[in-house]
Amino acid sequence: MELAQRIYTKQGETVDSICHQHYGNTAGITEQVIEANPHVAFLSPVLPKNTLLLLPNIAKPASTKNLIQLWD
Template sequence: MQKIYTVQGETVDSVCHKHYGNTAGITEQVIEANPHITFLPPVLPTNTLLMLPTTTKPTATKKLIQLWD
Protein backbone atom coordinates (compact mmCIF):
# COMPACT_ATOMS: atom_id res chain seq x y z
CA MET A 1 0.00 0.00 0.00
CA GLN A 2 1.39 3.38 -0.98
CA LYS A 3 1.39 6.35 1.36
CA ILE A 4 1.32 10.05 0.58
CA TYR A 5 3.79 12.05 2.66
CA THR A 6 3.94 15.84 3.01
CA VAL A 7 7.55 17.04 3.09
CA GLN A 8 8.62 19.49 5.76
CA GLY A 9 11.83 20.89 4.22
CA GLU A 10 13.59 17.52 3.97
CA THR A 11 15.71 15.65 1.42
CA VAL A 12 14.51 12.48 -0.28
CA ASP A 13 17.20 10.53 1.59
CA SER A 14 16.02 11.80 4.98
CA VAL A 15 12.41 10.93 4.17
CA CYS A 16 13.45 7.42 3.11
CA HIS A 17 15.52 6.91 6.24
CA LYS A 18 12.66 8.18 8.40
CA HIS A 19 10.01 5.91 6.84
CA TYR A 20 11.93 2.85 5.66
CA GLY A 21 14.81 2.75 8.12
CA ASN A 22 17.49 3.03 5.42
CA THR A 23 18.13 4.44 1.98
CA ALA A 24 19.81 1.53 0.18
CA GLY A 25 17.93 1.03 -3.07
CA ILE A 26 14.85 2.74 -1.69
CA THR A 27 15.73 6.33 -2.57
CA GLU A 28 15.77 5.41 -6.26
CA GLN A 29 12.34 3.79 -5.97
CA VAL A 30 10.88 6.89 -4.32
CA ILE A 31 12.36 9.15 -7.01
CA GLU A 32 10.99 6.84 -9.71
CA ALA A 33 7.53 7.03 -8.12
CA ASN A 34 7.79 10.84 -7.95
CA PRO A 35 9.39 12.08 -11.19
CA HIS A 36 8.24 15.65 -10.45
CA ILE A 37 10.87 16.00 -7.71
CA THR A 38 13.77 15.75 -10.16
CA PHE A 39 13.13 19.40 -11.01
CA LEU A 40 13.18 20.52 -7.36
CA PRO A 41 16.18 21.48 -5.19
CA PRO A 42 17.83 18.80 -2.99
CA VAL A 43 16.01 20.09 0.10
CA LEU A 44 12.45 19.67 -1.07
CA PRO A 45 10.12 22.62 -0.48
CA THR A 46 7.74 22.39 2.46
CA ASN A 47 4.37 20.86 1.53
CA THR A 48 5.75 18.91 -1.45
CA LEU A 49 3.78 15.67 -1.70
CA LEU A 50 5.65 12.39 -2.07
CA MET A 51 4.18 9.01 -2.86
CA LEU A 52 6.00 6.46 -0.73
CA PRO A 53 5.78 3.09 -2.50
CA THR A 54 5.64 -0.24 -0.76
CA THR A 55 9.12 -1.68 -0.99
CA THR A 56 11.02 -4.71 0.09
CA LYS A 57 14.55 -4.63 1.39
CA PRO A 58 17.06 -5.00 -1.41
CA THR A 59 18.67 -8.42 -1.50
CA ALA A 60 22.33 -9.04 -2.12
CA THR A 61 22.93 -10.23 -5.66
CA LYS A 62 26.69 -10.64 -5.48
CA LYS A 63 28.30 -13.69 -4.00
CA LEU A 64 30.84 -12.77 -1.34
CA ILE A 65 34.31 -14.23 -1.60
CA GLN A 66 35.94 -15.23 1.65
CA LEU A 67 39.73 -15.14 1.56
CA TRP A 68 40.34 -16.83 4.91
CA ASP A 69 38.45 -19.50 6.89
Protein backbone atom coordinates in the same frame (compact mmCIF):
# COMPACT_ATOMS: atom_id res chain seq x y z
CA MET B 1 4.09 0.01 -8.23
CA GLU B 2 1.74 -0.10 -5.26
CA LEU B 3 1.78 3.00 -3.08
CA ALA B 4 2.03 2.69 0.67
CA GLN B 5 1.19 6.24 1.64
CA ARG B 6 1.16 9.88 0.69
CA ILE B 7 3.16 12.35 2.73
CA TYR B 8 3.81 16.07 2.58
CA THR B 9 7.35 17.20 3.25
CA LYS B 10 8.38 19.31 6.20
CA GLN B 11 10.84 22.16 6.04
CA GLY B 12 14.42 21.02 5.37
CA GLU B 13 13.63 17.46 4.29
CA THR B 14 15.34 15.63 1.43
CA VAL B 15 14.31 12.47 -0.39
CA ASP B 16 17.19 10.66 1.33
CA SER B 17 16.15 11.79 4.81
CA ILE B 18 12.54 10.77 4.16
CA CYS B 19 13.64 7.34 2.88
CA HIS B 20 15.85 6.82 5.91
CA GLN B 21 13.06 7.86 8.27
CA HIS B 22 10.30 5.86 6.55
CA TYR B 23 12.16 2.75 5.35
CA GLY B 24 15.17 2.73 7.69
CA ASN B 25 17.58 2.68 4.74
CA THR B 26 18.39 4.59 1.56
CA ALA B 27 20.39 2.13 -0.55
CA GLY B 28 18.35 1.36 -3.66
CA ILE B 29 15.26 2.86 -2.07
CA THR B 30 15.84 6.52 -2.86
CA GLU B 31 15.87 5.70 -6.58
CA GLN B 32 12.53 3.90 -6.32
CA VAL B 33 10.94 6.82 -4.46
CA ILE B 34 12.21 9.27 -7.10
CA GLU B 35 10.86 6.97 -9.82
CA ALA B 36 7.44 7.09 -8.14
CA ASN B 37 7.75 10.91 -7.88
CA PRO B 38 9.38 12.17 -11.10
CA HIS B 39 8.48 15.77 -10.23
CA VAL B 40 11.14 15.85 -7.47
CA ALA B 41 13.92 15.55 -10.07
CA PHE B 42 13.21 19.17 -11.01
CA LEU B 43 13.35 20.44 -7.42
CA SER B 44 16.31 21.34 -5.25
CA PRO B 45 17.82 18.59 -3.06
CA VAL B 46 16.12 20.19 -0.04
CA LEU B 47 12.48 19.80 -0.96
CA PRO B 48 10.05 22.69 -0.59
CA LYS B 49 7.76 22.45 2.43
CA ASN B 50 4.43 20.66 1.67
CA THR B 51 5.71 18.81 -1.43
CA LEU B 52 3.56 15.72 -2.00
CA LEU B 53 5.49 12.46 -2.09
CA LEU B 54 4.03 9.05 -2.84
CA LEU B 55 5.94 6.38 -0.93
CA PRO B 56 5.79 2.97 -2.62
CA ASN B 57 5.66 -0.34 -0.79
CA ILE B 58 9.23 -1.58 -0.96
CA ALA B 59 10.29 -4.96 0.35
CA LYS B 60 13.41 -4.85 2.44
CA PRO B 61 16.28 -6.32 0.41
CA ALA B 62 17.85 -9.46 1.77
CA SER B 63 21.40 -8.91 2.85
CA THR B 64 23.64 -10.67 0.35
CA LYS B 65 26.98 -9.53 1.68
CA ASN B 66 28.70 -10.94 4.69
CA LEU B 67 30.77 -8.17 6.13
CA ILE B 68 34.12 -9.04 7.56
CA GLN B 69 36.11 -7.04 10.03
CA LEU B 70 39.79 -6.33 9.66
CA TRP B 71 40.48 -8.26 12.83
CA ASP B 72 38.60 -11.43 11.77
